[in-house]
Amino acid sequence: MSDFLADTTDLLRRTPNVLRALLLGLPAGWVDTPDKEAGWTPKDVVGHLVTSELDNYLARAKHILEYGASTPFKPFDRFAMLERDREATIDQLVDRFADLRAKNIANLGELVSDGDLDRKGLHPAIGEVTLRELLATWAVHDLDHVSQIFAGMAGSHDADVGGWKAYLGILLRRDDPAAVAG
Amino acid sequence: MSDFLADTTDLLRRTPNVLRALLLGLPAGWVDTPDKEAGWTPKDVVGHLVTSELDNYLARAKHILEYGASTPFKPFDRFAMLERDREATIDQLVDRFADLRAKNIANLGELVSDGDLDRKGLHPAIGEVTLRELLATWAVHDLDHVSQIFAGMAGSHDADVGGWKAYLGILLRRDDPAAVAG
Numbered sequence: 120m121s122d123f124l125a126d127t128t129d130l131l132r133r134t135p136n137v138l139r140a141l142l143l144g145l146p147a148g149w150v151d152t153p154d155k156e157a158g159w160t161p162k163d164v165v166g167h168l169v170t171s172e173l174d175n176y177l178a179r180a181k182h183i184l185e186y187g188a189s190t191p192f193k194p195f196d197r198f199a200m201l202e203r204d205r206e207a208t209i210d211q212l213v214d215r216f217a218d219l220r221a222k223n224i225a226n227l228g229e230l231v232s233d234g235d236l237d238r239k240g241l242h243p244a245i246g247e248v249t250l251r252e253l254l255a256t257w258a259v260h261d262l263d264h265v266s267q268i269f270a271g272m273a274g275s276h277d278a279d280v281g282g283w284k285a286y287l288g289i290l291l292r293r294d295d296p297a298a299v300a301g
Numbered sequence: 302m303s304d305f306l307a308d309t310t311d312l313l314r315r316t317p318n319v320l321r322a323l324l325l326g327l328p329a330g331w332v333d334t335p336d337k338e339a340g341w342t343p344k345d346v347v348g349h350l351v352t353s354e355l356d357n358y359l360a361r362a363k364h365i366l367e368y369g370a371s372t373p374f375k376p377f378d379r380f381a382m383l384e385r386d387r388e389a390t391i392d393q394l395v396d397r398f399a400d401l402r403a404k405n406i407a408n409l410g411e412l413v414s415d416g417d418l419d420r421k422g423l424h425p426a427i428g429e430v431t432l433r434e435l436l437a438t439w440a441v442h443d444l445d446h447v448s449q450i451f452a453g454m455a456g457s458h459d460a461d462v463g464g465w466k467a468y469l470g471i472l473l474r475r476d477d478p479a480a481v482a483g
Binding site: 123125136149242245251260265266273279281282285287296297300 | 321
Protein backbone atom coordinates (compact mmCIF):
# COMPACT_ATOMS: atom_id res chain seq x y z
CA MET A 120 0.00 0.00 0.00
CA SER A 121 1.32 3.42 -0.85
CA ASP A 122 2.09 5.89 1.89
CA PHE A 123 0.79 9.18 0.53
CA LEU A 124 2.57 11.49 2.94
CA ALA A 125 5.95 9.72 2.72
CA ASP A 126 5.75 9.35 -1.09
CA THR A 127 4.77 12.99 -1.59
CA THR A 128 7.55 14.19 0.70
CA ASP A 129 9.99 11.96 -1.20
CA LEU A 130 9.16 13.80 -4.44
CA LEU A 131 9.34 17.22 -2.78
CA ARG A 132 12.79 16.39 -1.44
CA ARG A 133 14.09 15.53 -4.92
CA THR A 134 13.27 18.77 -6.73
CA PRO A 135 16.20 20.85 -5.37
CA ASN A 136 18.62 18.09 -6.42
CA VAL A 137 17.06 17.89 -9.87
CA LEU A 138 17.43 21.67 -10.27
CA ARG A 139 21.02 21.58 -9.04
CA ALA A 140 21.95 18.80 -11.47
CA LEU A 141 20.22 20.61 -14.32
CA LEU A 142 21.11 24.25 -13.72
CA LEU A 143 24.08 25.02 -11.45
CA GLY A 144 26.89 26.38 -13.62
CA LEU A 145 25.00 25.74 -16.84
CA PRO A 146 26.31 27.91 -19.73
CA ALA A 147 24.17 31.05 -20.13
CA GLY A 148 23.15 30.14 -23.67
CA TRP A 149 20.95 27.35 -22.31
CA VAL A 150 18.89 29.55 -19.98
CA ASP A 151 18.18 32.83 -21.78
CA THR A 152 14.92 31.82 -23.45
CA PRO A 153 11.34 31.65 -22.10
CA ASP A 154 9.33 28.44 -22.34
CA LYS A 155 7.05 30.09 -24.93
CA GLU A 156 6.37 33.54 -26.34
CA ALA A 157 5.94 35.94 -23.41
CA GLY A 158 6.56 32.98 -21.09
CA TRP A 159 9.06 32.47 -18.28
CA THR A 160 12.81 31.91 -18.51
CA PRO A 161 14.32 29.17 -16.31
CA LYS A 162 15.32 31.90 -13.84
CA ASP A 163 11.74 33.18 -13.67
CA VAL A 164 10.53 29.65 -12.99
CA VAL A 165 13.01 29.05 -10.17
CA GLY A 166 11.97 32.43 -8.72
CA HIS A 167 8.33 31.34 -8.81
CA LEU A 168 9.29 28.12 -7.00
CA VAL A 169 10.99 30.28 -4.34
CA THR A 170 7.74 32.24 -3.97
CA SER A 171 5.81 29.00 -3.59
CA GLU A 172 8.05 28.01 -0.71
CA LEU A 173 7.74 31.43 0.90
CA ASP A 174 4.02 32.07 0.52
CA ASN A 175 2.06 29.14 -0.84
CA TYR A 176 1.99 25.47 0.09
CA LEU A 177 3.36 25.29 3.62
CA ALA A 178 1.53 28.50 4.54
CA ARG A 179 -1.71 26.98 3.25
CA ALA A 180 -1.10 23.71 5.09
CA LYS A 181 -0.75 25.73 8.29
CA HIS A 182 -3.90 27.68 7.38
CA ILE A 183 -5.86 24.42 7.04
CA LEU A 184 -4.57 23.14 10.39
CA GLU A 185 -5.42 26.44 12.10
CA TYR A 186 -8.62 27.63 10.41
CA GLY A 187 -9.94 24.66 8.41
CA ALA A 188 -12.42 25.87 5.79
CA SER A 189 -13.68 28.75 7.94
CA THR A 190 -11.66 31.40 6.07
CA PRO A 191 -10.17 31.22 2.55
CA PHE A 192 -6.43 31.00 1.85
CA LYS A 193 -4.67 34.29 1.34
CA PRO A 194 -3.77 35.00 -2.28
CA PHE A 195 -0.11 35.26 -3.30
CA ASP A 196 1.63 36.98 -6.18
CA ARG A 197 2.47 34.60 -9.04
CA PHE A 198 4.78 37.25 -10.49
CA ALA A 199 6.55 38.33 -7.27
CA MET A 200 9.89 37.04 -8.57
CA LEU A 201 10.07 39.48 -11.47
CA GLU A 202 10.87 42.43 -9.18
CA ARG A 203 12.24 40.62 -6.15
CA ASP A 204 14.85 38.55 -7.97
CA ARG A 205 15.99 41.11 -10.52
CA GLU A 206 19.56 41.15 -9.15
CA ALA A 207 19.82 37.44 -8.31
CA THR A 208 21.56 34.84 -10.45
CA ILE A 209 19.80 31.62 -11.32
CA ASP A 210 22.37 29.69 -9.25
CA GLN A 211 21.58 31.87 -6.22
CA LEU A 212 17.87 31.21 -6.70
CA VAL A 213 18.41 27.45 -6.96
CA ASP A 214 20.33 27.53 -3.67
CA ARG A 215 17.67 29.72 -2.07
CA PHE A 216 14.94 27.35 -3.22
CA ALA A 217 16.87 24.36 -1.85
CA ASP A 218 17.26 26.01 1.57
CA LEU A 219 13.60 26.98 1.79
CA ARG A 220 12.40 23.58 0.60
CA ALA A 221 14.54 21.74 3.18
CA LYS A 222 13.11 23.91 5.98
CA ASN A 223 9.56 23.51 4.71
CA ILE A 224 9.85 19.72 4.48
CA ALA A 225 11.17 19.58 8.04
CA ASN A 226 8.31 21.82 9.14
CA LEU A 227 5.76 19.72 7.26
CA GLY A 228 7.02 16.58 8.97
CA GLU A 229 6.45 18.18 12.37
CA LEU A 230 3.04 19.64 11.56
CA VAL A 231 1.20 17.04 9.48
CA SER A 232 0.51 13.36 10.01
CA ASP A 233 -1.64 10.88 8.08
CA GLY A 234 -4.67 11.62 10.24
CA ASP A 235 -4.68 15.25 9.04
CA LEU A 236 -4.88 14.54 5.32
CA ASP A 237 -8.66 14.76 5.05
CA ARG A 238 -8.85 18.10 6.86
CA LYS A 239 -10.48 20.74 4.74
CA GLY A 240 -9.51 24.21 3.60
CA LEU A 241 -11.14 26.89 1.46
CA HIS A 242 -9.49 28.03 -1.78
CA PRO A 243 -10.66 31.52 -2.85
CA ALA A 244 -11.40 30.37 -6.41
CA ILE A 245 -11.89 26.59 -6.44
CA GLY A 246 -13.70 26.22 -3.12
CA GLU A 247 -13.34 23.37 -0.65
CA VAL A 248 -10.11 21.39 -0.83
CA THR A 249 -8.33 18.89 1.41
CA LEU A 250 -4.86 18.93 2.90
CA ARG A 251 -4.14 15.79 0.85
CA GLU A 252 -5.02 17.67 -2.35
CA LEU A 253 -2.84 20.60 -1.30
CA LEU A 254 0.19 18.36 -0.78
CA ALA A 255 -0.35 16.43 -4.04
CA THR A 256 -0.61 19.78 -5.81
CA TRP A 257 2.62 20.97 -4.21
CA ALA A 258 4.43 17.98 -5.76
CA VAL A 259 2.74 18.15 -9.17
CA HIS A 260 3.37 21.92 -9.23
CA ASP A 261 7.10 21.08 -8.96
CA LEU A 262 6.85 18.72 -11.92
CA ASP A 263 4.86 21.26 -13.94
CA HIS A 264 7.36 24.05 -13.44
CA VAL A 265 10.53 22.00 -13.82
CA SER A 266 9.03 20.82 -17.09
CA GLN A 267 8.62 24.49 -18.02
CA ILE A 268 12.37 24.94 -17.44
CA PHE A 269 13.03 22.10 -19.89
CA ALA A 270 10.84 23.82 -22.49
CA GLY A 271 12.81 27.08 -22.15
CA MET A 272 16.13 25.25 -22.34
CA ALA A 273 15.03 23.39 -25.46
CA GLY A 274 13.77 26.65 -26.97
CA SER A 275 17.20 28.21 -26.53
CA HIS A 276 18.49 25.75 -29.16
CA ASP A 277 15.46 25.78 -31.47
CA ALA A 278 17.53 27.28 -34.31
CA ASP A 279 20.31 24.69 -33.97
CA VAL A 280 18.49 21.42 -34.68
CA GLY A 281 17.67 22.00 -38.36
CA GLY A 282 15.24 19.52 -39.91
CA TRP A 283 15.11 17.41 -36.74
CA LYS A 284 12.70 19.93 -35.26
CA ALA A 285 9.87 17.94 -36.88
CA TYR A 286 10.61 15.12 -34.39
CA LEU A 287 11.03 17.23 -31.27
CA GLY A 288 7.65 17.78 -29.64
CA ILE A 289 9.17 20.00 -26.95
CA LEU A 290 10.07 22.52 -29.70
CA LEU A 291 6.93 22.11 -31.82
CA ARG A 292 4.69 22.76 -28.81
CA ARG A 293 6.39 26.11 -28.15
CA ASP A 294 4.98 27.27 -31.51
CA ASP A 295 1.71 25.32 -31.41
CA PRO A 296 0.54 23.70 -28.15
CA ALA A 297 -1.43 21.06 -30.06
CA ALA A 298 1.52 20.03 -32.24
CA VAL A 299 2.44 16.34 -32.39
CA ALA A 300 6.01 15.29 -33.18
CA GLY A 301 6.58 13.37 -36.44
CA MET B 302 31.02 33.99 -27.40
CA SER B 303 29.40 30.64 -26.81
CA ASP B 304 31.30 27.44 -27.39
CA PHE B 305 28.80 25.15 -29.08
CA LEU B 306 30.63 21.88 -28.58
CA ALA B 307 31.54 22.51 -24.93
CA ASP B 308 28.07 23.86 -24.07
CA THR B 309 26.30 20.94 -25.77
CA THR B 310 28.54 18.41 -24.03
CA ASP B 311 27.85 20.17 -20.72
CA LEU B 312 24.12 19.54 -21.15
CA LEU B 313 24.63 15.93 -22.24
CA ARG B 314 26.72 15.32 -19.13
CA ARG B 315 23.93 16.57 -16.85
CA THR B 316 21.11 14.29 -17.96
CA PRO B 317 22.22 11.14 -16.09
CA ASN B 318 22.51 13.18 -12.89
CA VAL B 319 19.07 14.70 -13.43
CA LEU B 320 17.59 11.23 -13.91
CA ARG B 321 19.36 9.89 -10.83
CA ALA B 322 18.10 12.76 -8.68
CA LEU B 323 14.59 12.35 -10.03
CA LEU B 324 14.17 8.57 -10.26
CA LEU B 325 16.55 6.38 -8.23
CA GLY B 326 14.57 4.81 -5.42
CA LEU B 327 11.43 6.78 -6.20
CA PRO B 328 8.28 5.11 -4.82
CA ALA B 329 6.59 2.98 -7.50
CA GLY B 330 3.38 5.02 -7.34
CA TRP B 331 5.12 7.92 -9.05
CA VAL B 332 6.31 5.96 -12.09
CA ASP B 333 3.49 3.61 -13.14
CA THR B 334 1.70 5.97 -15.52
CA PRO B 335 2.40 6.90 -19.17
CA ASP B 336 2.84 10.52 -20.18
CA LYS B 337 -0.47 10.35 -22.08
CA GLU B 338 -2.97 7.75 -23.23
CA ALA B 339 -1.04 4.95 -24.95
CA GLY B 340 2.16 6.88 -24.23
CA TRP B 341 5.36 5.89 -22.44
CA THR B 342 5.94 5.30 -18.74
CA PRO B 343 9.10 6.80 -17.20
CA LYS B 344 10.73 3.36 -17.54
CA ASP B 345 9.90 3.25 -21.26
CA VAL B 346 11.43 6.71 -21.68
CA VAL B 347 14.66 5.80 -19.92
CA GLY B 348 14.81 2.64 -22.07
CA HIS B 349 14.44 4.80 -25.20
CA LEU B 350 17.29 7.00 -23.96
CA VAL B 351 19.40 3.84 -23.56
CA THR B 352 18.60 2.94 -27.18
CA SER B 353 19.64 6.42 -28.28
CA GLU B 354 23.03 5.92 -26.64
CA LEU B 355 23.43 2.47 -28.19
CA ASP B 356 22.24 3.13 -31.74
CA ASN B 357 21.55 6.77 -32.50
CA TYR B 358 23.54 9.92 -31.89
CA LEU B 359 27.14 8.80 -31.44
CA ALA B 360 26.70 6.19 -34.18
CA ARG B 361 25.42 8.90 -36.52
CA ALA B 362 28.27 11.26 -35.60
CA LYS B 363 30.69 8.49 -36.57
CA HIS B 364 28.70 7.92 -39.76
CA ILE B 365 29.08 11.60 -40.71
CA LEU B 366 32.81 11.53 -40.00
CA GLU B 367 33.26 8.36 -42.05
CA TYR B 368 30.77 8.68 -44.93
CA GLY B 369 29.61 12.31 -44.93
CA ALA B 370 26.35 12.62 -46.88
CA SER B 371 27.26 9.83 -49.32
CA THR B 372 25.04 7.24 -47.60
CA PRO B 373 22.04 7.82 -45.31
CA PHE B 374 22.09 7.04 -41.58
CA LYS B 375 20.87 3.59 -40.61
CA PRO B 376 17.41 3.56 -39.06
CA PHE B 377 16.99 2.46 -35.43
CA ASP B 378 14.06 1.05 -33.52
CA ARG B 379 12.27 3.69 -31.43
CA PHE B 380 10.46 0.90 -29.56
CA ALA B 381 13.42 -1.44 -28.99
CA MET B 382 13.18 -0.98 -25.23
CA LEU B 383 9.72 -2.54 -24.93
CA GLU B 384 11.07 -6.08 -25.48
CA ARG B 385 14.71 -5.57 -24.52
CA ASP B 386 14.07 -4.04 -21.11
CA ARG B 387 11.08 -6.11 -20.03
CA GLU B 388 12.93 -7.58 -17.04
CA ALA B 389 14.93 -4.47 -16.09
CA THR B 390 14.01 -2.09 -13.28
CA ILE B 391 13.92 1.62 -13.91
CA ASP B 392 16.88 2.08 -11.54
CA GLN B 393 18.92 -0.43 -13.58
CA LEU B 394 18.05 1.45 -16.77
CA VAL B 395 19.06 4.79 -15.26
CA ASP B 396 22.44 3.30 -14.31
CA ARG B 397 22.82 1.72 -17.73
CA PHE B 398 22.01 5.02 -19.42
CA ALA B 399 24.54 6.84 -17.20
CA ASP B 400 27.31 4.35 -18.10
CA LEU B 401 26.59 4.53 -21.82
CA ARG B 402 26.34 8.32 -21.80
CA ALA B 403 29.67 8.70 -19.98
CA LYS B 404 31.39 6.46 -22.54
CA ASN B 405 29.74 8.25 -25.46
CA ILE B 406 30.75 11.70 -24.19
CA ALA B 407 34.34 10.53 -23.81
CA ASN B 408 34.20 9.08 -27.31
CA LEU B 409 32.66 12.27 -28.72
CA GLY B 410 35.45 14.34 -27.18
CA GLU B 411 38.04 12.19 -28.96
CA LEU B 412 36.25 12.12 -32.31
CA VAL B 413 34.80 15.57 -32.85
CA SER B 414 36.33 19.05 -32.73
CA ASP B 415 34.95 22.47 -33.65
CA GLY B 416 36.22 22.19 -37.18
CA ASP B 417 33.98 19.16 -37.82
CA LEU B 418 30.69 20.81 -36.89
CA ASP B 419 29.73 21.85 -40.43
CA ARG B 420 30.36 18.39 -41.88
CA LYS B 421 27.27 17.00 -43.55
CA GLY B 422 25.30 13.80 -43.21
CA LEU B 423 22.20 12.38 -44.86
CA HIS B 424 19.10 11.60 -42.80
CA PRO B 425 16.83 9.04 -44.49
CA ALA B 426 13.73 11.20 -44.02
CA ILE B 427 14.78 14.82 -43.54
CA GLY B 428 17.71 14.89 -45.98
CA GLU B 429 20.94 16.81 -45.52
CA VAL B 430 21.92 17.68 -41.96
CA THR B 431 25.09 18.84 -40.24
CA LEU B 432 27.05 17.37 -37.36
CA ARG B 433 26.23 20.54 -35.41
CA GLU B 434 22.50 19.88 -35.91
CA LEU B 435 22.95 16.26 -34.86
CA LEU B 436 24.63 17.25 -31.59
CA ALA B 437 22.09 19.99 -30.82
CA THR B 438 19.34 17.43 -31.46
CA TRP B 439 21.01 14.94 -29.10
CA ALA B 440 20.79 17.52 -26.30
CA VAL B 441 17.25 18.73 -27.07
CA HIS B 442 16.14 15.09 -27.40
CA ASP B 443 17.29 14.63 -23.77
CA LEU B 444 15.19 17.62 -22.70
CA ASP B 445 12.18 16.40 -24.68
CA HIS B 446 12.21 12.94 -23.15
CA VAL B 447 13.02 13.94 -19.58
CA SER B 448 10.07 16.31 -19.89
CA GLN B 449 7.99 13.29 -20.94
CA ILE B 450 9.02 11.56 -17.69
CA PHE B 451 7.72 14.57 -15.76
CA ALA B 452 4.38 14.32 -17.59
CA GLY B 453 4.03 10.65 -16.63
CA MET B 454 4.97 11.34 -13.03
CA ALA B 455 2.43 14.16 -12.81
CA GLY B 456 -0.19 11.94 -14.44
CA SER B 457 0.31 9.33 -11.71
CA HIS B 458 -1.18 11.85 -9.26
CA ASP B 459 -3.86 13.32 -11.53
CA ALA B 460 -6.61 12.03 -9.26
CA ASP B 461 -5.05 13.45 -6.10
CA VAL B 462 -5.00 17.18 -6.79
CA GLY B 463 -8.77 17.83 -6.80
CA GLY B 464 -9.85 21.24 -8.07
CA TRP B 465 -6.25 22.42 -8.44
CA LYS B 466 -6.04 20.48 -11.71
CA ALA B 467 -7.42 23.60 -13.46
CA TYR B 468 -4.10 25.34 -12.68
CA LEU B 469 -1.76 22.49 -13.59
CA GLY B 470 -0.95 22.64 -17.29
CA ILE B 471 1.11 19.45 -17.10
CA LEU B 472 -2.09 17.54 -16.19
CA LEU B 473 -4.46 19.42 -18.50
CA ARG B 474 -2.22 18.78 -21.50
CA ARG B 475 -2.37 15.00 -20.91
CA ASP B 476 -6.10 15.21 -21.67
CA ASP B 477 -5.95 17.99 -24.29
CA PRO B 478 -2.59 19.01 -25.79
CA ALA B 479 -3.89 22.54 -26.50
CA ALA B 480 -5.13 23.14 -22.95
CA VAL B 481 -3.98 26.25 -21.14
CA ALA B 482 -3.82 26.34 -17.34
CA GLY B 483 -6.20 28.71 -15.52
